Amino acid sequence: MSKYIVKRLLYMIPVLLGVALLVFTILSLTPGDPGSIILGITAKKEDIAALNTQFGYDQPFFIRFFNYVGDIIFHFDLGTSYATRQPVMDSILARFPNTLLLAVLSMCLSAILGISMGIFSAVRQYSVMDHVCIVVALVFASMPGFWLGLMMLILFSLKLGLLPSFGADSLRHFILPALTLSLPSAAGLLRLTRASMLETVRQEYIRTARAKGASNKRVIWRHALRNALLPVVTTLGSGFGASLGGAIIAETVFAMPGMGTLMTTAIRQKDVPMVMGATLFLAVLFGLVILAVDIMYAFIDPRIKAKYQNGGKGRE
């Protein structure tokens, strides 16, 4: 097992460098140089050139990239914002906790809701409650999250006055955004869990367990559930990515100071280093979460464990 973990950890290094190159390349396609973005095209040529030198923009592409990555690794520095002339990292660290809290809250909420309702629905296949679950899940899974957020904002904040409609000052401010994010993804998880449960129940080892006289409860909880949840666990990693993405949009709905509002403002101001830094920061975080989920998966799935214990190698 430790061999597998070390292998995965080492593999993360080239992947993260690749992510840095990807993000750097995409955002380097932005037209304009720092000098003329900051000062405007009417400014004096010498001033523009001076600023470009200050931002290292007079260097060739790959030199700039290596400097960028070097600064990140050795100085934990993501460059200087065009708009505020302050370090990008400071702005990110100020905003990031809100986004992280929102993403984690909604992840947990959607996992609890989606998985439990999915099991419930599968165990009572074709019952009235099952049909209700399926229809509700279909509607929520097809719904644009930000629209749901706006509707809840009208109901709970404007009409009923129960919850605050903007900001991030207390945990109460996170209730509506977290619901906005988690309901659609819980719906997706419900559908997946249900389908996976029903697929598992049809397997032969379940029939064997039943033939051996195991009670229905024991078959579901002990034999079916563990196997049925394997495909669900693999989607939790990408689910976190979706939560981060959704958080970016939900923050706009609830005017929450997080990475999403930071990025949209930066994009409007053509603040390239800020957009680049924020994108890279979230991508690296997401990469680490995927890694953690993969390692966790290896612990849960006995097949992977067995593969590495025998030293055998197979194609994914």
Next chain:
Amino acid sequence: MSKSRKHAQLSEFWRRYKKNKTAVMGLILLVMIVGMALFADLIVPYEKCIEQVGADRLQGPSMAHFFGTDEFGRDLFARVVHGSRYSLLIGLATSLMALAIGAVLGASAGYFGGVVDNVISRIIDVFMCVPPVLLSLAVVAALGTNLRNLIIAITVSCIPGNVRLIRSVVLTTAEQDYVEAAKSYGTSNARIIFRYVLPNAMGPIIVNTTMSISTMMLSAAGLSFIGMGIQPPSPEWGALLSNAQTYLFAAPYMLLFPGIFILLSSMAFNLVGDGLTDALDPKLKD
């Protein structure tokens, strides 16, 4: 494959599809929405989208304006009907482009294996590290906000998943005997991939593409909503919602209708996708 056999396969497929009532409902919904987009001009002339009636500002739904009017007195029914063209165009264009690119890369990786597979898979690993919305946002930030760039941005975010799926499907198909047989005849690799491997691996790919249209439409609306997609005054649904946000108190109905239409179209593709999954899966014959 002879024509009559293909025909028989299709009718068998249709027989299984129509047994599923919700799938048929989804198909009807889908036809209605596509019809709305195609015949938008017959339903309500485009001029109604841009016509500003000063006396009719922020009017609630009525017989004169089914969905009410916006802050310039423009008819929201007309704007929602014509807005369907954006959502469908974006959903279809991005999914098909991502499918084409995904098919070429995924099939090459799965079929050739070895170095080709390694290079493609490692690049995809990198792309997979960036959450889709974030990737789209970065592309839009670099290229600027308009319809073409939004389509590029969303396509890019959809490619990695497609490559992975098609690679894994092709991987199992390429091991079949008929592929071996085709190889022994000296058939070219490109011909084997497009004539034998991909058609036989089509089931999951079709389902995935149908479902992805729904996802793509939702992300396009989301990006337009935060001002990073289609810009007002275009009547794109996400842009309409973004505008409605300003009038939450005064005119909550502005929020209602574009959202319902996004919901219905995305649901239509999901239902059809579910129906296709069942109809195409031979294991689920019960």
